[in-house]
Amino acid sequence: MEKAASPRASDIAYDKIRQFVLSGRAEPGQQLTEEQLARISGVSRTPVREAVRRLENELLIVRSDSKRLFVADWSADDIDEMFVLRGMLEGHAASRAARNISNRQIEELGRISDLLDAAVRSTPPDVTAFLAQNRRFHEVILEAARSPRLSAMLPMLVEQPVVRRTAAQYKTDELLQSAREHRELIAAFTARDSLWARAVMTSHIRRAFHVFSSTAKRHKEQRQAND
């Protein structure tokens, strides 16, 4: 339903392995062998190697001193850093988008925003739908920014695992606030105000960071209580 265009085996491998790593079926730090990945994705080792190169570049997979593959494991500092970088780059993307976005794209953001609202308002809130639309929203902005480099770099900040962990903990009013920020971004784009857009986006990411931090802390305390 997504992109039946290219049944390229190396793309299949990329998707499958990525999914495998991100869905938590793989332990951080766990070793991965090319053959195992080949079995998982149902292709031979050659396309797996290409897929691994890409995932390695996104730091989802790391190579040991020599050449063995492991599922990436992030330190707290790494995650802080990820949010800081995301804030800078997405803020910049929003700024550029405000200058370059088409009316057509603004309308699309509006439609996505409607779906976001719907996801939040359903009881219980449909977090999965929320995440999917949230991703689309940011993708449209990235596209509107018209910067191949940003498009190449932002995916490296692999939001997925963190985003998932974050949003799973969102309370309804936090989701509502997030939806409001999306609306405000649209307003900034409509006004073609790049400063406004950057500020809202920076705040948006920053808020997500703090929600994440507090839930991470809560988790940690729970873990310690269980010991």
Add this chain to the structure above:
Amino acid sequence: MEKAASPRASDIAYDKIRQFVLSGRAEPGQQLTEEQLARISGVSRTPVREAVRRLENELLIVRSDSKRLFVADWSADDIDEMFVLRGMLEGHAASRAARNISNRQIEELGRISDLLDAAVRSTPPDVTAFLAQNRRFHEVILEAARSPRLSAMLPMLVEQPVVRRTAAQYKTDELLQSAREHRELIAAFTARDSLWARAVMTSHIRRAFHVFSSTAKRHKEQRQAND
């Protein structure tokens, strides 16, 4: 003499192809076939493909609608964007470095800075040596920043071609100014002042951008005059 450690064919291919593309022996927009690249780098197509994946990720090589390879060609807007992103990321790196840098690394920056001065002061200025030491200087800072993500992302902003084009046009006093800025960075690091370090670095990159712009404009006018 460089790194005899890993005679990995795919690394050889990466270096050779990168060099081929950056040294201007390859025309922007020119098609590259895997076999041709294999011949150039003296290995088979398999490692070439891995090297190409990496170069593709750095946007030094691009893939056409379907899968043919071409030497990247940057628009003026792309280059502006590159400098903006470099400014943000290197500024951030400097900020982090100011917090994390070791005395040992500060001393190394001092030594590199001495070599920079020497390169500038020789008559005529040794631009090649200047560029090499400049690169080392920024590498040490990146290392001191202790952010795997930054280390993965900054190389994507492939300074080389632009840096070369820029520095080739540097006048001696511009090189001197650049060397002064390096000294000021060291001062900021010594003071562990992250705000200072960020500001100096941002200015440093920004100045390079303007030198680049003016020389690019000069070139353009020359070309037009020759028509």
Add this chain to the structure above:
DNA sequence: CGATAGACATTTGTATACAATACCGTCAAG
């Protein structure tokens, strides 16, 4: 004359076989 279908050539994609290397347990010597 222009368009289009089809054959041919070129290029990329995948699988497999084999070579090189790294890891790990075992055993012997200090």
Add this chain to the structure above:
DNA sequence: CTTGACGGTATTGTATACAAATGTCTATCG
């Protein structure tokens, strides 16, 4: 008991052969 060397095993690296696809040229038909 520790240390270090050895050898077997697991894993990655490379080359080659072949399959799939894309592009190109030509000849034929409208």
